[in-house]
Amino acid sequence: MFEPILLKRASLPRSESIDVYLANGGYRALEKALREYRPDGLIELIRDSKLRGRGGAGFPAGLKWGFMPKEDVQKYLCVNTDEGEPGTFKDRVLVEKDPHQVIEGATIAAYAVGATRAFVYIRGEFFLGVKRWVKAIADAYAHGYLGENILDSGFDLDMTVHRGAGAYICGEETAMIESLEGRRGEPRLKPPYPAQVGYLGQPTLVHNVETLANVPHIVLNGADWYAAIGTQNSTGPKIFCVSGCVYRRGVYELPLGTPLSTIIYDYAGGVPGDKRIKAIIPGGASTPFLTADQIDVPMDFESLAAAGSALGTGAIVVLDQDTCMVDVARRTARFFAHESCGRCTPCRVGSQRILAILEGIEVGRGQPGDIERLQSLCDGIQGHTFCPLGDALVAPIRSSLAHFADEYWDHIERRACPFLLEEAPLIRAAYPVGGTARETKEDLAVTARKILVVDDDPDFVEVTRIVLESAGYEVISSADGGEGLSKVRQEKPDLVILDVIMRTVLDGLHVSQEMAKDPEQCTIPILMVTSIANRDYATLFLTDDQVRFDDFACKPIAPDDLLRRVKALI
Amino acid sequence: MLLTALYVAEHQHGYLSPEAIERVGERLGMSTTEVYEAASFYSMYKWKPTGRYTIQVCEGLSCHLAGGAESLVDYLRRKLGVDPGETTPDGLFTLLTVQCLASCGSSPVMRINDTLYENLTLDQADMILDELRGG
Numbered sequence: 067m068f069e070p071i072l073l074k075r076a077s078l079p080r081s082e083s084i085d086v087y088l089a090n091g092g093y094r095a096l097e098k099a100l101r102e103y104r105p106d107g108l109i110e111l112i113r114d115s116k117l118r119g120r121g122g123a124g125f126p127a128g129l130k131w132g133f134m135p136k137e138d139v140q141k142y143l144c145v146n147t148d149e150g151e152p153g154t155f156k157d158r159v160l161v162e163k164d165p166h167q168v169i170e171g172a173t174i175a176a177y178a179v180g181a182t183r184a185f186v187y188i189r190g191e192f193f194l195g196v197k198r199w200v201k202a203i204a205d206a207y208a209h210g211y212l213g214e215n216i217l218d219s220g221f222d223l224d225m226t227v228h229r230g231a232g233a234y235i236c237g238e239e240t241a242m243i244e245s246l247e248g249r250r251g252e253p254r255l256k257p258p259y260p261a262q263v264g265y266l267g268q269p270t271l272v273h274n275v276e277t278l279a280n281v282p283h284i285v286l287n288g289a290d291w292y293a294a295i296g297t298q299n300s301t302g303p304k305i306f307c308v309s310g311c312v313y314r315r316g317v318y319e320l321p322l323g324t325p326l327s328t329i330i331y332d333y334a335g336g337v338p339g340d341k342r343i344k345a346i347i348p349g350g351a352s353t354p355f356l357t358a359d360q361i362d363v364p365m366d367f368e369s370l371a372a373a374g375s376a377l378g379t380g381a382i383v384v385l386d387q388d389t390c391m392v393d394v395a396r397r398t399a400r401f402f403a404h405e406s407c408g409r410c411t412p413c414r415v416g417s418q419r420i421l422a423i424l425e426g427i428e429v430g431r432g433q434p435g436d437i438e439r440l441q442s443l444c445d446g447i448q449g450h451t452f453c454p455l456g457d458a459l460v461a462p463i464r465s466s467l468a469h470f471a472d473e474y475w476d477h478i479e480r481r482a483c484p485f486l487l488e489e490a491p492l493i494r495a496a497y498p499v500g501g502t503a504r505e506t507k508e509d510l511a512v513t514a515r516k517i518l519v520v521d522d523d524p525d526f527v528e529v530t531r532i533v534l535e536s537a538g539y540e541v542i543s544s545a546d547g548g549e550g551l552s553k554v555r556q557e558k559p560d561l562v563i564l565d566v567i568m569r570t571v572l573d574g575l576h577v578s579q580e581m582a583k584d585p586e587q588c589t590i591p592i593l594m595v596t597s598i599a600n601r602d603y604a605t606l607f608l609t610d611d612q613v614r615f616d617d618f619a620c621k622p623i624a625p626d627d628l629l630r631r632v633k634a635l636i
Numbered sequence: 637m638l639l640t641a642l643y644v645a646e647h648q649h650g651y652l653s654p655e656a657i658e659r660v661g662e663r664l665g666m667s668t669t670e671v672y673e674a675a676s677f678y679s680m681y682k683w684k685p686t687g688r689y690t691i692q693v694c695e696g697l698s699c700h701l702a703g704g705a706e707s708l709v710d711y712l713r714r715k716l717g718v719d720p721g722e723t724t725p726d727g728l729f730t731l732l733t734v735q736c737l738a739s740c741g742s743s744p745v746m747r748i749n750d751t752l753y754e755n756l757t758l759d760q761a762d763m764i765l766d767e768l769r770g771g
Contacts, residue, residue, distance in 0.1 A: 248674060397700060404735055
């Protein structure tokens with residue numbers, strides 16, 4: 067059992083008061099930092115600890131501190147308490163239960179980078195949080211932990227609370243600075259980064275509450291102690307927020323790299339009614355869905371990126387077998403359409419159009435072509451907006467379409483939400499979903515299915531072979547289109563993976579065309595792969611009805627992605 | 637500064653009336669247009685008079701999964717006889733739906749003025765409203 071670090075005091079009575087904080091080791095780190103460290107030494111310490119930002123992006127905190135100029139100019143610190151990512155409720159807990167821990171971390175950070183003014187930007191909706199912040203700051207002043215000449219060190223820091231007014235985007239650091247300056251909270255173009263040009267044009271360090279809460283512990287216990295928690299590059303404890311279809315919703319502090327399944331089953335108690343898990347949102351509404359077969363993924367920055375998603379804020383939302391994924395996408399789209407600031411057309415118009423289509427599909431007014439329209443709207447938004455909000459909307463929608471297209475089709479064909487129909491809501495599952503308490507990858511694998519890989523790139527063939535064979539498939543291969551075609555005839559594979567362009571006489575397109583002519587071969591599913599095309603390229607083939615394929619993927623294909631696609635096809 | 641000034645003005649005037657906006661502009665040395673431009677970005681300000689109690693019901697994903705967000709809204713809509721965005725004729729309650737209130741671990745939730753009510757059932761919602769009516 068992991069001993070909580072950040073939430074250690076949270077369960078104590080009156081944990082928010084300065085008395086309880088001081089009685090439990092509070093402000094000792096600040097004393098140590100001011101007496102034993104020069105600012106540079108602290109920056110080095112944080113760098114060695116490999117602490118990474120907990121607000122979503124995971125940027126190394128030590129680097130961020132190092133970016134602050136050394137010159138003697140007015141510098142600022144912003145404490146980001148604008149927690150708004152749906153599913154996330156960790157900062158609220160930290161601020162309501164243990165605000166002094168954050169003040170202590172913020173004061174140490176300010177000392178390290180030479181900031182003498184600190185702003186706490188808190189979500190307007192957090193009434194209790196505002197009260198707790200104001201009280202805690204007043205008490206810290208009274209005890210000499212804020213204000214002039216803190217603990218006789220000669221270091222001054224003033225801290226004030228600034229209340230936001232209901233805008234998710236103000237959690238983005240440059241939007242927050244705009245808002246602090248009394249304007250619309252629209253993000254600025256980066257670079258320059260706030261460390262160069264921030265509040266009132268001065269260097270500004272912006273940190274999430276949870277990130278700062280880690281700082282006192284690193285100062286007290288050392289960088290090595292901290293770096294030993296978690297994984298190699300995702301160090302330290304993380305507060306995971308678990309909600310949705312689980313027995314015990316709430317916050318759980320665990321080392322980064324803890325398997326998702328451990329959090330869901332051992333801590334949150336699993337899914338009520340022993341229902342199967344259909345999907346999991348691992349890091350808040352803007353992170354792509356994980357599917358049930360990915361439940362053992364370690365919850366750290368690298369592993370989740372490799373799994374095609376992101377750690378985000380560590381907000382885990384569990385969706386069980388009875389959850390309608392179109393409804394989930396619709397609610398996600400509602401949020402982002404509501405929060406789109408309106409500055410960029412792709413996001414402003416695109417989010418509304420995506421929402422309109424999703425609302426239509428959910429209530430049974432979906433049209434054939436809606437899925438393609440959604441895809442094309444996603445294409446139009448992604449990478450074409452000023453700030454990350456556009457991409458934040460696109461990521462979950464795209465992932466929903468990729469994993470759960472069948473549910474969309476069912477809605478459209480049945481002209482209703484199947485989950486609301488009286489009859490058994492049988493979605494044609496694209497792949498086996500979920501598992502009761504402990505379904506493993508082995509249970510999900512389909513054994514003894516034969517897959518033919520036709521590709522002249524030996525590396526791809528080798529990697530594909532390893533991935534597929536380890537999942538229990540039989541793999542045969544050919545580096546030549548002509549030979550591949552004869553193997554299709556002789557071996558009768560259950561699936562053919564075809565490289566589009568090969569340096570041989572017959573390439574993947576030819577093989578597909580030939581297979582289409584043969585009544586026995588024309589039903590074998592084909593997964594087309596290529597390394598030189600993007601998704602748009604696929605539509606070129608669609609115009610030629612002789613070329614048949616059932617799925618299309620761009621190399622490199624992540625192992626999980628490949629297995630998912632293969633499972634969907636056979 | 638501006639956001640705080642707007643909160644103060646809203647508190648004094650009940651909502652951000654044209655006079656309130658003008659007054660904020662005067663105090664901060666900004667034109668009325670500038671104040672409007674910034675203020676209209678934020679969703680928490682009230683632009684028209686509201687009831688004595690503003691009820692905000694979360695319709696986010698986690699509250700929905702907790703089995704009640706939508707039914708709570710529907711229930712309050714029927715009980716109060718108003719749609720989200722409207723105020724009861726007696727001027728007591730304004731019903732609003734909001735996105736995430738960062739209480740997903742204790743969903744479904746609603747907020748009435750400064751107070752957050754968590755893990756709600758319809759019966760509890762009833763009791764809370766009756767109490768406010770009486771008080």
